[in-house]
Each structure stands twice: as structure tokens, then as C-alpha cells.
Amino acid sequence: MLPVAPPAPRGRAIALFFLLLAFLALVVGRLFALQIRDHQRLSQKATQQYERRLSVTAKRGAITDRHGRELAVSLEAQSLYAHPSAVRDPRAAAAALAPILGQSRGEILRRLTADKPFVWLQRKLPARQAEVLAGLTIPGIGLVPETRRSYPRGELAAHLVGFVGLDDAGLEGVEYQYDALLGGGPRFVTGRVDALGRVLFRDEGPPTPAPAHLVLTVDEVIQYVAERELQRAVAKAQAQAGSILVLEPGTGEILALANFPTFDPNAFAQAPAGSRRNRALTDTYEPGSVFKVVLAAAALEEGLVRPEELFFGENGAIEVAGVKIRDHERHGWLTFSQVMAQSSNVGAIKVGQRLGRSTYYSYLNGFSFGARTGVDLPGEAPGLLRRPREWSAVSIGALSIGQEVSVTSVQLVATLAAVANGGRLYRPHVLKAVRGEGGALAREISPQLIRQVISPETARRLTAILVEAVERGTGKAAAVPGYTVAGKTGTAQKLDRETGLYSRTKVVASFAGFVPAEAPRLAILVVLDEPALDRWGGSSAGPAFREIAREVLGYLNVPPSPGRRVQVARRADAGAQGLN
Amino acid sequence: MARSLGGTLARSQEIRTRARARRAFLRLDLWRAVVVLGLLCLGILFYVWQHIQVLRLGYALEGLRAQRATLLQENRTLTLEMARLTALSRVEAIARARLEMETPRPGQVIVLPEPAQPGAGPR
Numbered sequence: 230m231l232p233v234a235p236p237a238p239r240g241r242a243i244a245l246f247f248l249l250l251a252f253l254a255l256v257v258g259r260l261f262a263l264q265i266r267d268h269q270r271l272s273q274k275a276t277q278q279y280e281r282r283l284s285v286t287a288k289r290g291a292i293t294d295r296h297g298r299e300l301a302v303s304l305e306a307q308s309l310y311a312h313p314s315a316v317r318d319p320r321a322a323a324a325a326l327a328p329i330l331g332q333s334r335g336e337i338l339r340r341l342t343a344d345k346p347f348v349w350l351q352r353k354l355p356a357r358q359a360e361v362l363a364g365l366t367i368p369g370i371g372l373v374p375e376t377r378r379s380y381p382r383g384e385l386a387a388h389l390v391g392f393v394g395l396d397d398a399g400l401e402g403v404e405y406q407y408d409a410l411l412g413g414g415p416r417f418v419t420g421r422v423d424a425l426g427r428v429l430f431r432d433e434g435p436p437t438p439a440p441a442h443l444v445l446t447v448d449e450v451i452q453y454v455a456e457r458e459l460q461r462a463v464a465k466a467q468a469q470a471g472s473i474l475v476l477e478p479g480t481g482e483i484l485a486l487a488n489f490p491t492f493d494p495n496a497f498a499q500a501p502a503g504s505r506r507n508r509a510l511t512d513t514y515e516p517g518s519v520f521k522v523v524l525a526a527a528a529l530e531e532g533l534v535r536p537e538e539l540f541f542g543e544n545g546a547i548e549v550a551g552v553k554i555r556d557h558e559r560h561g562w563l564t565f566s567q568v569m570a571q572s573s574n575v576g577a578i579k580v581g582q583r584l585g586r587s588t589y590y591s592y593l594n595g596f597s598f599g600a601r602t603g604v605d606l607p608g609e610a611p612g613l614l615r616r617p618r619e620w621s622a623v624s625i626g627a628l629s630i631g632q633e634v635s636v637t638s639v640q641l642v643a644t645l646a647a648v649a650n651g652g653r654l655y656r657p658h659v660l661k662a663v664r665g666e667g668g669a670l671a672r673e674i675s676p677q678l679i680r681q682v683i684s685p686e687t688a689r690r691l692t693a694i695l696v697e698a699v700e701r702g703t704g705k706a707a708a709v710p711g712y713t714v715a716g717k718t719g720t721a722q723k724l725d726r727e728t729g730l731y732s733r734t735k736v737v738a739s740f741a742g743f744v745p746a747e748a749p750r751l752a753i754l755v756v757l758d759e760p761a762l763d764r765w766g767g768s769s770a771g772p773a774f775r776e777i778a779r780e781v782l783g784y785l786n787v788p789p790s791p792g793r794r795v796q797v798a799r800r801a802d803a804g805a806q807g808l809n
Numbered sequence: 810m811a812r813s814l815g816g817t818l819a820r821s822q823e824i825r826t827r828a829r830a831r832r833a834f835l836r837l838d839l840w841r842a843v844v845v846l847g848l849l850c851l852g853i854l855f856y857v858w859q860h861i862q863v864l865r866l867g868y869a870l871e872g873l874r875a876q877r878a879t880l881l882q883e884n885r886t887l888t889l890e891m892a893r894l895t896a897l898s899r900v901e902a903i904a905r906a907r908l909e910m911e912t913p914r915p916g917q918v919i920v921l922p923e924p925a926q927p928g929a930g931p932r
Contacts, residue, residue, distance in 0.1 A: 299892045
């Protein structure tokens with residue numbers, strides 16, 4: 230017989246089979262418990278562990294001048310915080326932090342022992358301080374990124390640009406006016422982190438409007454020249470304050486807006502409130518003789534005067550409703566041009582009486598006195614202009630010489646600009662363009678015409694009168710060599726609040742003009758408040774106008790006025806002098 | 810005896826043939842099982858691999874974001890520094906103090922007329 234193979238040990242196989250089956254059942258059962266029965270609970274627990282709310286701080290948009298030079302930028306800055314309950318040794322922590330932060334130990338200790346879950350120790354630290362603090366490991370104390378606004382040009386255009394608060398919200402100037410466009414501030418998105426807290430993924434979150442970058446009409450160079458000359462004029466005349474505005478007459482673009490006193494927006498909290506006030510917009514005053522430009526515009530437009538028409542100067546005094554109003558100099562017969570050039574109050578009042586209340590009022594309204602110009606900056610005052618029915622018998626005389634009316638500097642310079650560009654009154658504005666991410670142009674701001682106040686012919690005749698005021702009148706100090714300047718001086722007595730009478734010593738001295746008169750590129754107003762040394766507008770404000778115009782016309786490469794004496798060299802001569 | 814031997818031989822032969830066939834069948838089954846298991850393992854490995862790739866790319870993306878943020882910050886800091894250094898007040902102070910420059914006086918400015926364009930004719 231052949232050997233037969235013994236039967237397989239079936240019992241062991243079956244046992245192994247059932248053992249494996251039991252193991253498999255265990256695994257399947259566990260999977261069922263994890264994936265199906267406890268799915269929701271475990272998913273939530275996992276999400277809590279790896280999902281985080283991440284703060285993404287959008288940088289506030291930059292502000293630049295018309296040539297793209299930065300006036301305000303945002304940088305990331307670390308802020309130091311503490312969870313007081315998690316700080317194990319507050320005294321030691323305060324001792325370590327005090328020398329770095331430059332704060333007293335007591336103050337830091339007070340915050341570290343406060344009964345609060347969260348305290349700030351210092352917001353928006355300088356980079357060097359943040360670096361040092363990052364090297365410390367103090368439980369319960371940490372750094373969180375925020376953004377810090379920086380104004381690299383310091384005081385330049387401070388009133389125009391404005392400043393932001395701690396939370397990057399605009400508080401003044403363009404920062405306030407266009408706060409929504411500039412944007413910035415914290416935004417939160419959902420992200421997933423690993424066991425070490427490193428971010429793995431992040432959702433982009435709902436689309437939010439990206440912060441815009443603003444291009445202003447101001448020119449850094451013109452602004453700098455205006456501020457420098459204003460400081461010089463205020464110092465020389467020992468004035469209390471001053472303002473200078475430079476406008477482009479054809480568009481209403483503000484090329485410069487300077488105030489004195491001024492401040493550094495990087496440290497605005499340390500500056501007194503008076504320094505931060507944008508006087509060119511907020512301060513109202515009686516303009517005095519510079520207001521005669523409006524009177525002349527109205528009278529010429531109505532055809533009530535001719536430039537060569539003669540007026541008797543009454544030897545320096547005229548009575549209006551029992552009130553005697555004097556000239557600063559006695560005059561005999563003057564043409565209307567000479568009335569303006571010599572700034573004769575007598576002549577002006579006679580023209581005003583000829584004009585009449587309602588006609589004169591309509592032109593005052595036309596030039597937007599008594600109402601805001603609509604300049605895109607906060608805090609503009611409307612000034613004060615009473616309706617004709619509220620005028621007294623002497624009002625027509627007072628208003629003819631720039632009294633009984635309260636104006637702002639921006640209203641005055643807009644008026645001069647209107648005369649300069651053929652009678653068109655434009656809204657002064659500071660925003661030139663809006664740029665998006667990467668500098669792409671999003672929107673360009675067009676000049677906004679308010680109204681045609683006087684005809685181009687009237688504007689031309691008035692310009693000739695104002696040229697005479699500079700060449701042969703009270704505005705000689707404002708003459709710019711090589712250029713034809715049109716302008717008007719103003720020396721307005723201020724009201725003494727104690728006596729209720731006009732002060733003999735306190736005045737507002739001003740000069741308003743445009744240059745070159747035949748093709749105006751600049752309309753400039755210089756205002757000095759209470760100059761102590763030289764109270765006359767022509768001699769205290771005129772030179773500032775001259776220096777600004779001279780330097781800026783050269784910067785803009787504006788050729789001299791035709792027929793003006795200037796040094797002209799031929800190309801060969803220039804080469805010999807090494808000028809090529 | 811011869812018949813039982815022959816029958817036994819035939820039966821043995823048949824058993825051997827069946828066993829061979831079963832072994833062959835089992836070998837085929839085994840290979841199928843191996844292939845199926847292998848494919849399953851590959852699938853699982855691929856799933857795990859792409860999951861790890863996603864995690865790895867997630868880390869890399871976050872790393873690049875952080876790098877970009879650092880470079881942007883550096884760029885802004887340098888822009889700020891450049892703006893500070895080119896501030897006109899600083900430039901003028903250096904021009905006057907160190908380079909002894911002055912604002913040109915009116916008589917020092919010479920106007921150069923632009924040369925006539927070729928073919929424009931006499932003015």
C-alpha cells in the first residue's frame with residue numbers, strides 16, 4: 230500500500246480563522262465607533278485643535294504727493310501684551326521689561342497685576358525694541374503684529390495729510406477725510422495649524438476692499454518752499470500765526486497748504502491743539518483791502534466803472550451813515566485802477582455805493598463767501614456773510630473795504646484763482662488720483678467747476694488793474710523779477726473783543742495774487758495773523774509771495790513774462806560760460 | 810490484486826492530477842490575491858503620499874508667505890528710510906552747511922531760449 234498523507238489539522242486552522250475573525254470584528258467595531266458613532270464629536274474636537282482664527286492686518290494705503298513721493302506709509306510693528314494671570318513672577322517681569330520699554334517698573338507691575346485677562350504693555354514698538362523683546366521668554370507675555378503709520382517727511386504738509394490714532398483710524402486731514410478708502414486695520418481669516426502651532430493652510434476669507442493709495446495734488450517741493458517762507462515771514466514780522474495757500478488756477482488743485490504753527494504728525498499727541506488746527510480752513514477773519522478784488526470784479530462786470538474813470542479821494546476820509554472811514558494816505562483824484570493800486574478806502578466805498586446791496590451781495594454769493602468751498606478736507610468753516618436785509622446803513626461801506634464779512638483763506642485764494650482763469654470758480658481739492666494694489670490707477674479726480682462768476686473780459690481787465698497794484702501800488706514788495714504779477718494787499722484791523730472796537734495794533738496782514746499774469750500758473754495767498762513788527766500786508770506778506778513765486782516758477786520751468794527784463798544768453802554764450 | 814493495484818495507481822494518479830490542478834489553482838488564487846492586495850496597498854500609499862504632499866506644500870506656502878511678508882516689510886522700511894533721507898529740509902541743510910550752496914539771486918539766473926526747430930524758418 231502506498232502511504233496516505235495524514236489529514237490536515239483542521240481544528241487549528243478553524244481556531245486561527247475564528248481568532249482572525251474576532252480580531253477583524255474588533256477592528257471593524259472600533260472603526261464603526263470612531264467613524265460613524267462618534268464622528269461628529271471627534272470632528273468637532275479635531276477642529277478645535279487645529280483650526281485657528283488668524284489675524285491678517287491689512288496695511289493702510291499710502292499717501293503720496295502728485296509725483297509719488299511718500300507722505301504717509303504703514304509698516305508692520307510689534308505690540309507687547311500680557312495675560313496677567315499667566316505671568317508667574319510679575320516683579321521679575323517688570324524689572325526685565327522696564328529698561329527696554331523705557332517705562333517705570335511700577336507702571337508695568339501695575340498692569341501685570343491688573344485683574345484683567347488681557348493688557349497692552351506697549352503698542353507699536355520701534356523695530357529695535359521689538360527685536361530685543363522677541364528674545365525674552367516670559368510666560369504670559371507676548372508680541373502681536375500690528376501696523377504703525379509713519380510720516381517720513383515729518384512736519385511737511387502735516388495739516389494737509391493729517392494723522393491716525395492708535396487703531397489706524399484717521400483723525401485729521403486727508404487721513405480722516407478719506408479714511409474709508411485708505412482702509413487698513415485687522416481682518417480675520419480661518420487657518421489650520423499643526424501640533425506645533427505652525428500654520429498649514431488658511432482660507433482667504435470673504436473678499437474685502439483692498440486699501441487704496443492716494444495721490445494728492447500737493448507738490449512736495451512747492452509745499453516745502455511755502456512752509457519755509459511762511460516760517461521766515463512769521464519770524465521776521467513776529468506774527469502770532471500764518472497761512473499760505475498755493476493753487477493751480479485752472480483746476481483748483483492745491484499745490485501747497487502751509488500753516489504756522491505746525492506739528493509733527495509722528496508725535497501729534499505731544500503738539501498743542503492750536504498747532505494742529507488747519508487755520509487755512511478753520512480760521513475766519515475780516516479780510517480787509519484784499520476783498521476789494523471782489524468789489525472790483527462786481528463793478529467791472531456790471532459795467533458800473535471803467536479802469537480809467539476818476540474818483541475823488543476826499544483827502545483821505547469819507548462819511549458813511551455818520552461813520553467816518555479813513556484812508557491810510559490822503560488822496561486827491563484817482564482813476565479806478567489807482568484806487569485799487571493805492572488801496573483807497575474812499576474810492577472803494579464810492580464804487581460800493583454805486584453797486585448797491587443786492588448786486589454786490591449776488592457777487593459775494595457767486596464767489597462762495599458765506600458758504601464752504603467744498604474742499605475735501607475736514608473742518609472747513611463757511612465764514613460769515615449776512616444777508617442784505619440784515620445790513621445796516623454803514624454795511625455797504627464796510628463790505629466794500631473787506632469788513633463786516635468773515636472769510637477763510639481757502640475762500641480768498643479760490644476767488645483770486647477764479648480771476649486768474651477767466652472768471653471760472655473751481656472747487657479747491659487735494660485728492661488727485663486713487664491707486665489700487667500695485668499702483669494701478671483706479672480713479673482720477675477731475676477739476677470741478679462751481680460756476681462762471683465773471684466774464685473772461687472782466688477777468689482780463691481786473692487782471693490789468695491788479696498788475697498795476699503790484700507795479701505801481703502797495704504791492705511792490707511782491708513783484709517777481711522777470712514776471713508780471715497781479716495781486717492785492719490787505720491790512721485788516723481785528724476786532725478787540727474786550728472793547729468791541731477795531732484794534733489799532735492787531736491786524737491780519739495779507740497778500741493775494743497770481744503769476745504770471747498773462748498765463749497764470751500759480752495763485753498764492755499769504756496771511757499773517759497779528760504781525761507785531763510790520764503790520765502792512767504789502768511789506769510783511771508781499772516778500773513771502775515774491776520768494777515763493779520766484780522759486781516755484783523756476784522749479785516749474787515757467788518762462789519769464791514777455792517784455793520783462795531778464796538775462797538772456799545765446800547758446801554759444803552759455804557754452805562759453807560752462808552752462809551747457 | 811493486479812486490478813486493485815491498477816485501480817490504486819489510477820486513483821493515485823487521479824489524486825495527484827487533482828492535487829496538481831488544485832495547487833495550480835491555489836497558485837493562481839494566490840497571485841490574484843497578491844495583485845489585489847498590492848493594488849490596494851498602492852492605493853493606500855498613494856492616498857497617504859498625496860496627503861503628505863498637501864501638508865508639505867502647505868508648510869512651503871506658509872513659509873513663502875512669511876518670506877514675502879518679511880521682504881515687503883523690508884522694502885517699506887527702506888522706502889521710509891529713503892524718504893527720510895531725501896526730505897527737502899535735510900537736503901537744503903546739507904547743501905548750505907556742507908556744500909556751501911545758496912539760492913541763486915535773481916541776477917544769477919540766466920534764461921536760455923530754446924533753439925529753433927530745424928526747418929521752422931526765421932522767427
